[in-house]
Amino acid sequence: MKRKTIKDIAKESGFSLSTVSLVLNNHPRISQATRDRVMAVVKKYNFCPNSAARGLASKSSKTLSVVVPNLTRVFSDIYLGEIISGIYERATSQGYKILLDIATSQFIKSQEYLKLLASRRADGMLFIASDIHADYLSVFEDSPYKFLLVNHVFPGKKLNYVSVDYTASARTAAEHLLGLGHRKIGLIAGTNTFTGLQFRDEFIRVCKSWPAGSAQVTWVDGGEEWSQRGGYAAAAKLMAQTPGLTAVMAANDRMALGAMRWLADNRREVPEAVSVMGVDDIQIAAYVNPGLSTIRHDLYQVGIESCNRILQLIKGEITECSDLLPTSLVVRGSTGRVQAS
Template sequence: MKRTTISDIARECGVSLSTVSLVLNNSPRISAKTRARVLAAVEKFGYQPNMQARALASRSSRMVSVVVPHLRHVFADIYFGEIVSGIYDYASEHDYKVMLDVANRKFVQNREYLNILKTRRVDGMLFIASSMEDTYLKEFDGRKDAFLLVNHYYPDTDLNYIMIDYKDSARQAAEHLTGLGHCRIGLIAGVNTYTGRDFRDAFIAACTCRGCREKDIVVTEGGRDWSQEDGFRAAEKLLSESQSITAIMAANDRMAIGAMRYVHTHGLKVPEDISIMGVDDIPDARFTTPGLTTVHHPLYTLGRRACEVVLQLFRGELDAGRELIAGALSKRESTAPPRDMR
């Protein structure tokens, strides 16, 4: 009841173990004739090499680890879902497998994030967007593991990252809104991430640069989940504190949708009374009423590229990887010139 191994194939063909191995690894050192014989035997036995043995000998597990934050329904979040899909597809196309990890307390306390690489369980690790609180990431500073932050970064370290260019998205959003004539804008910011802060600062800078007075950009914090509820509450706060704003900019679509719901339930019309804009371009953004103007962020592509980079890092084809991917304005119906401009 034993599984067939490489030596069964070798015996069957009357060649050595190494020959079979070389055939299986597409080495050019084997003649076409021998190769065909070996492959026929492989086919005949339905032979599949044992990945553990292969990994042990070759020092490559052909597996990457994807680490997602420990959030309530992280496996039901389109934001993470898109990135994971991108990673999975790229990995799969290159005969890699994806291992899942959740950065929960156990993961951090036991320092599993280091052990996973140390135990050679995976060739590389991808950390999807965690928050500023995840200071343990600093431990990777100085190590030369195939390690990549996906859609976030860690200041003052040499950690590799690939992420959406949030500053640029902020600029695009600011230009769109100011271009329509808005100059008193409420910003629902996400401040528990470095990218969220960058977005906030870049947005304010871009607005003032285009003629808004800094005090007319009213900032409120969304909340740590960046959820619809957070957006709802933030809009409530924003509108109760300053009635004069003509537009709300949210740091992601979910909060924008929550804000829109608040605005609607309070008898205001979007975009006639107030413009609302988000960031990310999640599928739902298309189906809100009115459709949500947002900055499209190619998260699937980001995931694919992240996986590509981490494999290059593993193979030593890359020393450091730091990339920014630009978003693009996606204009829908939730933004329009303010009332007094029409």
């Protein structure tokens, strides 16, 4: 039995091809009576319009490309999970599907990111994978392609983005620690993204220029993957090279958790001896002991908002986008007032 086409539906329902098409697209032009009679036939055969034909005629694939970083354990990353969930939920509700890609070297080298849009396989691209080396993204400056960086920015390039405000986060975090009296602070930074660099620089700036007395900040790199293991190693390094630290600030919760682990393994009480603070507010942050003070980043919301924006770009409702989403301070047990020594 051959697959039914819109033509078969037209014939059987006694209406024209165009009428069926209009019904299928909920065009107001068609009366309810006609609509019902057509839909009856559609139901009867469980007809489903061919998406390639649709895409060809309408010049839109109703598909969004989502590109995630090529981390060894990408999908085990709750950070990405939240964003993708947000994107998925929004995209689906608007009738869009998601084409998944991983930014492997092959993906970059073969310019898949471009071909995906050039071939119209996707109407727009949500890029979660950028780092400071993603220079090839320049092709999207002033291009007709709909492109959006998700939770990243690219200073110096004219690229659309939706991101959490890392600069504001840094400020909030610094102010929290400074307010507790800390003046010797270790920073575990992420340096392979621009947002990570912004965070580091702003954190240091605020510490240096604190009215009640500037603080000394020593920073180390927490590693490419911003992982717990990286945080553990970074904490070790930090404590060794800078005696007298009273607080450790990590650029994300996973590294902060790693740092806390090191402190526990080496018998430094948190927060009595050392305060620890993270960024993101991942679920587990509330469950460790003591609870991890952190800056809440609503990544699900970043996903939602990113999707909203790319959809607006596609529809032409906006032509550019540079959103910074707010963050908030979450105080738990891991940070405390500096002890008089």
